[in-house]
Amino acid sequence: xxxxxxxxxxxxxxxxxxxxxxxxxxxxxxxxxxxxxxxxxxxxxxxxxxxxxxxxxxxxxxxxxxxxxxxxxxxxxxxxxxxxxxxxxxxxxxxxxxxxxxxxxxxxxxxxxxxxxxxxxxxxxxxxxxxxxxxxxxxxxxxxxxxxxxxxxxxxxxxxxxxxxxxxxxxxxxxxxxxxxxxxxxxxxxxxxxxxxxxxxxxxxxxxxxxxxxxxxxxxxxxxxxxxxxxxxxxxxxxxxxxxxxxxxxxxxxxxxxxxxxxxxxxxxxxxxxxxxxxxxxxxxxxxxxxxxxxxxxxxxxxxxxxxxxxxxxxxxxxxxxxxxxxxxxxxxxxxxxxxxxxxxxxxxxxxxxxxxxxxxxxxxxxxxxxxxxxxxxxxxxxxxxxxxxxxxxxxxxxxxxxxxxxxxxxxxxxxxxxx
Amino acid sequence: xxxxxxxxxxxxxxxxxxxxxxxxxxxxxxxxxxxxxxxxxxxxxxxxxxxxxxxxxxxxxxxxxxxxxxxxxxxxxxxxxxxxxxxxxxxxxxxxxxxxxxxxxxxxxxxxxxxxxxxxxxxxxxxxxxxxxxxxxxxxxxxxxxxxxxxxxxxxxxxxxxxxxxxxxxxxxxxxxxxxxxxxxxxxxxxxxxxxxxxxxxxxxxxxxxxxxxxxxxxxxxxxxxxxxxxxxxxxxxxxxxxxxxxxxxxxxxxxxxxxxxxxxxxxxxxxxxxxxx
Amino acid sequence: xxxxxxxxxxxxxxxxxxxxxxxxxxxxxxxxxxxxxxxxxxxxxxxxxxxxxxxxxxxxxxxxxxxxxxxxxxxxxxxxxxxxxxxxxxxxxxxxxxxxxxxxxxxxxxxxxxxxxxxxxxxxxxxxxxxxxxxxxxxxxxxxxxxxxxxxxxxxxxxxxxxxxxxxxxxxxxxxxxxxxxxxxxxxxxxxxxxxxxxxxxxxxxxxxxxxxxxxxxxxxxxxxxxxxxxxxxxxxxxxxxxxxxxxxxxxxxxxxxxxxxxxxxxxxxxxxxxxxxxxxxxxxxxxxx
Numbered sequence: 012x013x014x015x016x017x018x019x020x021x022x023x024x025x026x027x028x029x030x031x032x033x034x035x036x037x038x039x040x041x042x043x044x045x046x047x048x049x050x051x052x053x054x055x056x057x058x059x060x061x062x063x064x065x066x067x068x069x070x071x072x073x074x075x076x077x078x079x080x081x082x083x084x085x086x087x088x089x090x091x092x093x094x095x096x097x098x099x100x101x102x103x104x105x106x107x108x109x110x111x112x113x114x115x116x117x118x119x120x121x122x123x124x125x126x127x128x129x130x131x132x133x134x135x136x137x138x139x140x141x142x143x144x145x146x147x148x149x150x151x152x153x154x155x156x157x158x159x160x161x162x163x164x165x166x167x168x169x170x171x172x173x174x175x176x177x178x179x180x181x182x183x184x185x186x187x188x189x190x191x192x193x194x195x196x197x198x199x200x201x202x203x204x205x206x207x208x209x210x211x212x213x214x215x216x217x218x219x220x221x222x223x224x225x226x227x228x229x230x231x232x233x234x235x236x237x238x239x240x241x242x243x244x245x246x247x248x249x250x251x252x253x254x255x256x257x258x259x260x261x262x263x264x265x266x267x268x269x270x271x272x273x274x275x276x277x278x279x280x281x282x283x284x285x286x287x288x289x290x291x292x293x294x295x296x297x298x299x300x301x302x303x304x305x306x307x308x309x310x311x312x313x314x315x316x317x318x319x320x321x322x323x324x325x326x327x328x329x330x331x332x333x334x335x336x337x338x339x340x341x342x343x344x345x346x347x348x349x350x351x352x353x354x355x356x357x358x359x360x361x362x363x364x365x366x367x368x369x370x371x372x373x374x375x376x377x378x379x380x381x382x383x384x385x386x387x388x389x390x391x392x393x394x395x396x397x398x399x400x401x402x403x404x405x406x407x408x409x410x411x412x413x414x415x416x417x418x419x420x421x422x423x424x425x426x427x428x429x430x431x
Numbered sequence: 432x433x434x435x436x437x438x439x440x441x442x443x444x445x446x447x448x449x450x451x452x453x454x455x456x457x458x459x460x461x462x463x464x465x466x467x468x469x470x471x472x473x474x475x476x477x478x479x480x481x482x483x484x485x486x487x488x489x490x491x492x493x494x495x496x497x498x499x500x501x502x503x504x505x506x507x508x509x510x511x512x513x514x515x516x517x518x519x520x521x522x523x524x525x526x527x528x529x530x531x532x533x534x535x536x537x538x539x540x541x542x543x544x545x546x547x548x549x550x551x552x553x554x555x556x557x558x559x560x561x562x563x564x565x566x567x568x569x570x571x572x573x574x575x576x577x578x579x580x581x582x583x584x585x586x587x588x589x590x591x592x593x594x595x596x597x598x599x600x601x602x603x604x605x606x607x608x609x610x611x612x613x614x615x616x617x618x619x620x621x622x623x624x625x626x627x628x629x630x631x632x633x634x635x636x637x638x639x640x641x642x643x644x645x646x647x648x649x650x651x652x653x654x655x656x657x658x659x660x661x662x663x664x665x666x667x668x669x670x671x672x673x674x675x676x677x678x679x680x681x682x683x684x685x686x687x688x689x690x691x692x693x694x695x696x697x698x699x700x701x702x703x704x705x706x707x708x709x
Numbered sequence: 710x711x712x713x714x715x716x717x718x719x720x721x722x723x724x725x726x727x728x729x730x731x732x733x734x735x736x737x738x739x740x741x742x743x744x745x746x747x748x749x750x751x752x753x754x755x756x757x758x759x760x761x762x763x764x765x766x767x768x769x770x771x772x773x774x775x776x777x778x779x780x781x782x783x784x785x786x787x788x789x790x791x792x793x794x795x796x797x798x799x800x801x802x803x804x805x806x807x808x809x810x811x812x813x814x815x816x817x818x819x820x821x822x823x824x825x826x827x828x829x830x831x832x833x834x835x836x837x838x839x840x841x842x843x844x845x846x847x848x849x850x851x852x853x854x855x856x857x858x859x860x861x862x863x864x865x866x867x868x869x870x871x872x873x874x875x876x877x878x879x880x881x882x883x884x885x886x887x888x889x890x891x892x893x894x895x896x897x898x899x900x901x902x903x904x905x906x907x908x909x910x911x912x913x914x915x916x917x918x919x920x921x922x923x924x925x926x927x928x929x930x931x932x933x934x935x936x937x938x939x940x941x942x943x944x945x946x947x948x949x950x951x952x953x954x955x956x957x958x959x960x961x962x963x964x965x966x967x968x969x970x971x972x973x974x975x976x977x978x979x980x981x982x983x984x985x986x987x988x989x990x991x992x993x994x995x996x997x998x999x
Contacts (some may be wrong), residue, residue, distance in 0.1 A: 045653050046497070046672075072653070073652065074652065074653060082651050084748070085559070085648075088563070089563045090563065091568060111994075159883050184974050252858040255838050256839065260837075263476050264839070267476065267477075397968065399952050404951055408950070442804070446804045447809070450796075450809075455794075457819070457880075459818055460832075461831075463842050464834065479841070480842075520723045520727065523720040523721060524724035526720065532717065533721065539721055542725065542728070546733070547989070548985070549732055549733070550936070552978065553981050554978075555737075556739065556974050557975070561731075561738075576731060577731055579731075580727040580731035580732050581732060582734075583724050584728065587724060612716075612717070623895075641824035642824075643824075646895075658826075659940075660826070662824075662827060662830060677834070680831055683823075683824060688819055695815060
């Protein structure tokens with residue numbers, strides 16, 4: 012009698028567990044933060060999501076930043092592709108969208124109104140041909156971070172607002188016997204941020220907006236050459252060995268007080284607080300790239316959010332999108348603030364007294380900008396950027412001219428257009 | 432015969448001096464690296480020549496915890512398994528070609544040793560497609576399998592030469608006693624062949640421990656990464672732990688150096704037996 | 710009796726399978742793939758015939774890459790084989806005691822067993838213009854006008870990488886030659902000494918001719934090794950500055966994984982294969998003739 016009961020119980024248990032097991036959803040989640048504190052943040056996000064959805068198991072995969080740009084293309088082509096993955100919006104993501112590898116999440120975001128939780132300007136980067144493909148995880152913008160003490164010593168009492176003022180200030184700083192701007196361009200994404208700023212200011216908005224489309228862009232507007240002249244004028248004020256230094260090596264020199272300013276991403280400010288000398292964080296101020304008198308829209312800010320996309324081939328779109336929403340939503344946004352000192356794209360996430368003034372000030376810059384200009388390297392077709400970046404390094408070493416740079420860019424753009 | 436005056440430079444002091452300078456050129460950079468790996472990042476940037484204020488062994492602990500422990504384990508796993516299989520398969524193969532009766536013996540031999548002519552780099556892209564199709568991309572197998580395949584030619588080459596020179600009496604005696612070929616191979620030949628097996632294992636280990644390009648391309652997840660790739664990825668665009676990376680470099684080099692110091696004879700025999708650089 | 714013969718084939722079968730499937734087959738696939746345009750994340754494959762090869766042979770960067778490989782080969786043969794031979798002869802001569810000789814030999818050998826990424830990163834730091842060892846030393850000895858960004862200066866970049874490799878491998882080749890020298894029968898030297906030959910003459914007339922075959926072998930493996938170059942360049946310069954340090958290996962990687970042109974990358978792989986295969990055949994031929 013007992014044996015029979017046991018047998019029946021076992022069978023029931025088997026059937027029941029296979030039901031539950033059959034329901035277990037496995038999601039692959041790929042991000043690019045192999046180091047702390049971000050690594051722990053994502054682990055926490057996954058833990059909380061799994062707690063809320065007991066039948067979902069999320070597998071985290073990490074690939075470090077420099078390798079990521081090359082690896083992601085390869086990974087999306089394999090059977091092992093992630094369900095939810097990190098990406099930079101712009102051409103970097105668009106080519107995946109064109110190859111039908113990204114899920115259109117417009118309907119998911121509209122059906123429960125969650126789309127309106129996000130700051131509009133931070134969703135726009137993830138829109139392609141009228142549909143929404145991803146959600147922002149981290150706001151970012153590029154500004155000049157300057158050392159107020161050094162500025163004061165040079166007799167500068169306020170941050171420059173126009174290019175002319177900026178050039179005057181640079182001369183005053185150079186008179187102190189230093190190279191005013193810290194800049195490490197060993198990996199040329201660094202110069203792409205400068206060029207994004209000057210390009211967009213020197214070229215009319217409607218031309219610039221279409222230029223990054225590889226099927227259409229010609230790069231023939233004279234404004235691009237003018238932009239490079241503005242950049243070239245800055246070169247004498249950069250530190251030595253610009254192309255030989257890594258970005259963070261230059262940043263250390265800046266934090267040591269060897270230079271007056273550095274063009275940095277706003278997300279680096281918590282990093283400065285964490286690794287910089289005692290009290291340095293209170294000495295700094297920020298200002299966006301100064302306005303020029305060029306034909307572009309001067310109120311853009313350089314910087315695009317980073318975010319996550321869903322693989323269109325995912326076997327579990329509902330769960331994947333739910334995870335995406337959770338990862339970039341309000342609850343995790345608060346956690347992000349707590350653990351990383353940084354913001355995601357949710358509206359009114361934080362009040363001014365919750366963060367250091369410098370952090371609040373800079374994020375307001377982002378939230379108040381009309382629109383953002385994407386980092387140049389992720390907005391361009393890979394081949395165009397390959398040529399552009401090499402030419403820019405030559406320009407930084409002062410072995411070529413702005414005219415020759417744009418000649419080379421126009422040539423490769425023509426070649427790329429023929430592929431479409 | 433007239434005794435020519437020896438060139439001025441060819442005397443004991445000069446020659447020894449030249450060698451000591453070479454020693455300096457080799458040892459000092461390593462010393463400089465070790466010294467800097469014990470500093471804080473700030474100290475490093477202020478003066479890279481100075482001795483560290485306080486030796487920061489914590490850097491090594493950090494490097495270990497920050498992922499180096501995983502790289503190390505992965506390297507050991509991949510190296511041990513691929514070398515074991517390589518030696519095993521190559522031993523069987525080399526023995527058979529050297530001492531057993533097989534048709535097309537020479538063709539097979541040339542085929543396998545011909546593999547030495549083919550560079551791993553050329554196979555990179557095709558292997559990537561093959562591994563994806565087999566669904567082993569981004570797994571340990573994606574490293575172990577090609578390592579075995581590309582090491583077999585050299586291993587067979589090494590062991591073939593050794594087995595060919597083997598005196599046949601032991602085997603004949605055993606065969607008369609009724610032992611099967613397999614038994615002869617396993618119980619008699621292999622135990623005596625320890626030196627060549629060791630040499631083969633060592634040479635194959637050096638290759639797999641230090642291999643870079645396959646490990647770079649076939650592996651995506653940080654969790655599976657081996658030391659060479661881990662080292663080069665031990666940094667992120669916006670945050671680099673410089674001194675940690677230096678500690679990592681030292682950690683990565685130590686195992687091989689220590690192994691060499693204890694087993695230099697075997698190393699050199701293995702490397703010179705075939706005189707072919709991996 | 711037949712059963713036994715078939716059983717014997719089992720001995721060689723696994724090895725053959727591995728080599729055929731994972732070494733030979735991929736190389737053959739390369740030829741096929743090089744005629745198409747394909748990316749890694751899309752399943753579309755377009756036939757383009759020999760277009761990739763035409764583009765490659767018209768690309769100045771391709772020629773820079775080949776030039777760098779040859780440059781590398783030249784320097785390597787000069788330093789690793791040439792200088793390595795001199796050092797080997799000296800170490801085996803009577804000017805250096807056995808114990809110190811072994812110490813010198815082992816120390817010079819050690820860099821060759823450190824993994825390339827470790828050596829590349831070590832030298833990356835040495836060459837760093839701000840905090841590196843090299844510029845620091847130049848400062849100390851008063852030669853600071855020679856300071857430069859060694860890896861970012863197009864004039865010095867490739868040579869900086871080349872010299873790093875010499876540092877790493879000179880000891881390795883030297884050891885190979887030492888072993889050969891040790892095999893030379895002592896009687897040859899004895900008769901020379903009776904004739905009144907000095908060290909220099911002994912080296913030129915006896916040692917060097919006796920290790921001819923090893924010299925040939927080391928020259929060829931150094932040459933082939935120069936065409937397999939990848940990690941050093943990849944880690945230290947990424948092919949820069951302005952693509953001046955590209956070599957065939959990095960050129961292929963760049964095409965396949967940066968530009969996502971797997972077809973073009975396969976074409977480069979075919980070229981790398983052709984060059985290394987031809988030279989390897991040379992090695993076999995010369996090995997057979999000695």
